[in-house]
Amino acid sequence: MSEKKLAYYPGCPSATTAIEQDMSTKAVFEKLGIELSEMEDWNCCGAAEAEDPILVYALNARNLAIAEKDGLDIVTPCSICYYNLARTDKALREDEGLRAEMKDIDSSLEYKGTIKPKHILDVLVNEIGMDELSGKVEKKVNVKVAPYYGCYIGRPSETAFDDPDDPDLMDRLIELIGGENVQFSSMKTKCCGGPLMMTREDIAFEMARKVLESAKNAGADCIALACPLCGMMLDAKQPDIEKKLDIKVEMPVVYISQLLGLALGIAPGKLGLNKNVVSTKEILGKVI
Amino acid sequence: MIKTWELDANFRNEIMNEPGGEHLSACFQCSTCTIGCPIAEIVPSYNPRKIIQMSLLGMREDVLSNPDLWICAICQTCTARCPQDVRISDLLAAIRRIAEKEEEAGKLKVDSVRPLFEKAFLHQLEKYGRLFDMGLAMEYYKGKEGGSFIKGQLAMMKDFKDFGMRMFKKGKMGPKAMFPEKVKKKEEIEKIFEKVGEKEK
Numbered sequence: 001m002s003e004k005k006l007a008y009y010p011g012c013p014s015a016t017t018a019i020e021q022d023m024s025t026k027a028v029f030e031k032l033g034i035e036l037s038e039m040e041d042w043n044c045c046g047a048a049e050a051e052d053p054i055l056v057y058a059l060n061a062r063n064l065a066i067a068e069k070d071g072l073d074i075v076t077p078c079s080i081c082y083y084n085l086a087r088t089d090k091a092l093r094e095d096e097g098l099r100a101e102m103k104d105i106d107s108s109l110e111y112k113g114t115i116k117p118k119h120i121l122d123v124l125v126n127e128i129g130m131d132e133l134s135g136k137v138e139k140k141v142n143v144k145v146a147p148y149y150g151c152y153i154g155r156p157s158e159t160a161f162d163d164p165d166d167p168d169l170m171d172r173l174i175e176l177i178g179g180e181n182v183q184f185s186s187m188k189t190k191c192c193g194g195p196l197m198m199t200r201e202d203i204a205f206e207m208a209r210k211v212l213e214s215a216k217n218a219g220a221d222c223i224a225l226a227c228p229l230c231g232m233m234l235d236a237k238q239p240d241i242e243k244k245l246d247i248k249v250e251m252p253v254v255y256i257s258q259l260l261g262l263a264l265g266i267a268p269g270k271l272g273l274n275k276n277v278v279s280t281k282e283i284l285g286k287v288i
Numbered sequence: 289m290i291k292t293w294e295l296d297a298n299f300r301n302e303i304m305n306e307p308g309g310e311h312l313s314a315c316f317q318c319s320t321c322t323i324g325c326p327i328a329e330i331v332p333s334y335n336p337r338k339i340i341q342m343s344l345l346g347m348r349e350d351v352l353s354n355p356d357l358w359i360c361a362i363c364q365t366c367t368a369r370c371p372q373d374v375r376i377s378d379l380l381a382a383i384r385r386i387a388e389k390e391e392e393a394g395k396l397k398v399d400s401v402r403p404l405f406e407k408a409f410l411h412q413l414e415k416y417g418r419l420f421d422m423g424l425a426m427e428y429y430k431g432k433e434g435g436s437f438i439k440g441q442l443a444m445m446k447d448f449k450d451f452g453m454r455m456f457k458k459g460k461m462g463p464k465a466m467f468p469e470k471v472k473k474k475e476e477i478e479k480i481f482e483k484v485g486e487k488e489k
Contacts, residue, residue, distance in 0.1 A: 012419035016465050017455065043417040043471050048362055049409035051381040053307040054487060058480045059413075105483040108476045155368035156377075164368045191326050191363035198428065199402040200359055206330050207361070236460075240451060275458050 006123070007067035007115075008036035009085070011078040011228065012044050017236060018078075018228030020272025024257040025077045025120055027270045031261070032128060032136065036075065039066050045084035048195040048229075053091075054101075060088035061102045061109040064117065074117040077257065079227035083152035085117035086159035120257065121153065121226050122161040125169045130176060138265035140178035142286045145259070146215035147171050147181055148225045148234070149188050165189065170224055170256050177263035182218040187211050194229035197237070205241045208233050212241070212249045222252040222283055224259055231255065235277045252278045262287050295346035303343055306385060308378030315340045321366035321376045327359055334359060336366055336376050343383065352387040358400035404431040414481045417471025421461075 006029075014022035029036045046059045063085060067074045076082050092099050093113040102109040124133065147170040154164040162169050167188060171181045193207030212234060215223045225231060235253035242249055254276060261271040262284075273280045303309040315337075322328050322337040334356050342351050351357075357380060366376040388403050390396035408427040412420050425448065430440035455461035471477055 012469075015469065016421060016460050019460055041472050043477055044413050044419050046413070047409070047419065049406045050413075051385060051406065052484065052488065053378070055410075055480070055484045058484055062476060062480070106476055106479040108473070109480070151363045151365075155364045156375075157368060160368075189365075191361045191365070193361060195361045195363075196359065199400065199405050203327065203330055203359060203361075207326060236455065237451070239454065243450075275460065277454060277458060 004033065005035040005037060005072060006075045007070060007072035008038045009042055009063060009067075009074050009076040009081060009117070010038060011076055011081040012047075013078070013228040013232070017232050018255075020275035021077050021228055021231065021255040021257060023270065023272035023275075024255055024261045024266075027266045028124075028257050028261045028264060031264045031266055032132075034128070037070070037072065039063065039074070042066060045081045047080055047084075050084075056084055057088045057091055057098065058102060058105055058109055060084050061092060061111045062106075064089055064092070064111045064115065065109060067117075068111060068115045071115065073115050075120055075123050076117065077120045077226070077228070077255075079119065079150060079152040080229060082117065082119040083159055089113065089117055090158055119153065119161065119226070121169050121173075124260070125172060126161070130172065133173075133260075134176055137177060137263045139263050140288045141259055141263045141283075142178055142288055143221040143259075143283055144180045144182050144219055145174045146184040146218055146220035146223045147174060147188060147256075148184070148192075148211060148215070148223050148230065150225065150227050150230045151189070151191055153226065154189055170226065173256060173260055174224065177259060179259070182215070182220045184214060184218050184220070187214040192230045192233040194233040197233060201244075204233065205237075205244055208237065208241055209245055209247065212238065212251050213247070216249055216251055220251070221286065222254050222280070224254055224256045226256050238278055250278060252276065252280050252283055254280060254283065259283075290345065290347070294349075296348040297346050299346045299348040299351070300344055302348075302386060303379070303382055306382035308375065309382030311372070311374045312340065312343060312379055314372040315344065315374045316372055317341060318371065320369050320371060321374075324365050324369050326363060326365065327361060331356070331359060336360070336380065339380070339383070340374070340376070351383060352390055352396055353399070355399040357384055357387060358398070358402040401428075401432055404428060407431075410481075412468070414477065416468040417474065417477040418469045420468035422466060423468055 042063050046056045050056050092111050149167045154160050154162045154167045193204030196204040258271045304312050319337045322335050328334045360380050362377050364377050391398045405428050412424045429444040430437050433439035
């Protein structure tokens with residue numbers, strides 16, 4: 001990768017529910033010698049709750065414009081933030097009228113389209129690249145992993161950076177660090193239920209149960225993922241799901257940045273591995 | 289039974305004029321959206337194909353009052369697979385916004401708490417520029433309990449007692465999480481909500 005500096009868009013859960021993803025992302029990029037410069041005064045992307053496209057474009061135009069002023073591409077660890085940034089970037093590049101409409105709302109929303117928003121998984125595999133990463137691997141992370149991609153990595157097609165039905169960017173990283181991908185392809189891209197968590201918990205829990213139990217039945221030591229909402233649903237809510245549905249899963253759920261960090265020889269504490277709700281101790285025992 | 293004299297021939301235009309609803313008329317009813325839908329797997333009545341057909345026919349009232357409108361998880365599977373590029377995920381959001389406007393105008397009762405949640409979310413965003421989980425939960429539960437702050441707090445504690453404790457123990461809901469993180473240039477965020485709100489009217 002030629003760029004050694006990226007604008008970092010952490011997203012709202014980075015300070016709270018997904019703090020381990022934020023910690024591990026920063027630690028991994030530091031180790032790789034790429035500076036993540038947190039965007040000045042960034043705002044929320046609107047998540048899945050802003051349903052009006054114009055509002056989504058306005059909120060994300062402001063963030064895109066902030067990074068554009070510094071001439072830096074944006075990297076974000078959150079799949080939903082990525083989706084909102086990327087669809088706004090696309091819409092504004094293609095539609096001059098929309099660009100004018102944004103500028104008309106406020107001058108801070110003036111975006112010319114000279115930078116690109118990216119997801120960390122995309123940057124790690126497609127930009128930094130497997131060659132460079134493999135040169136920096138210090139340890140073997142000998143775990144069986146269910147790679148879980150969720151929704152916005154492979155779809156919709158205009159913003160996707162991996163296959164919609166059988167994505168493999170995480171699979172490749174897991175192989176690189178000495179892990180084994182379990183048979184999980186039918187579940188890889190199935191929604192975790194996260195967006196329904198607060199309004200239809202019954203449906204959301206059932207969706208999450210399918211993902212968790214599939215990973216367990218496939219013999220996984222853990223699920224790896226790359227989205228804070230999936231992390232919230234599958235890890236933080238896992239005890240609630242077990243209680244409500246009267247099942248036992250006890251499936252560790254880690255961010256792919258945490259697994260990669262272990263392989264790069266970063267200390268578990270620096271990767272926030274004590275912050276995941278389901279204990280990650282057994283995973284740590286498999287790092288050689 | 290469909291009574292033709294009760295159909296609203298303009299409903300399809302109403303949807304197609306809403307951002308996200310533009311591609312409605314391209315649907316040829318193949319049902320790919322519904323076959324791959326993770327919600328349809330769990331909720332037997334859920335059928336996006338049927339919602340589209342009813343919209344095209346002009347069954348305005350039936351569509352807008354359908355509680356299934358509110359259980360889409362916006363996972364984009366339907367959108368990704370649709371051979372006609374109907375963009376079903378965005379389309380359903382457009383129909384939901386029409387339903388919300390009808391409710392605001394007192395013409396319809398939406399059978400879901402989702403509008404309350406989304407409004408509480410956006411309200412936090414308008415105030416702080418970032419998501420404040422605590423504020424969101426408090427506002428949402430107050431709304432769910434008919435506007436009573438006390439009842440809302442009690443219901444929230446009941447639902448989130450274990451979760452909150454778990455997050456606290458992991459250092460994810462410490463004292464810092466009790467206060468919102470705020471965007472400094474608040475006026476820029478306020479402008480976004482003010483101007484986009486005007487456009488919607």
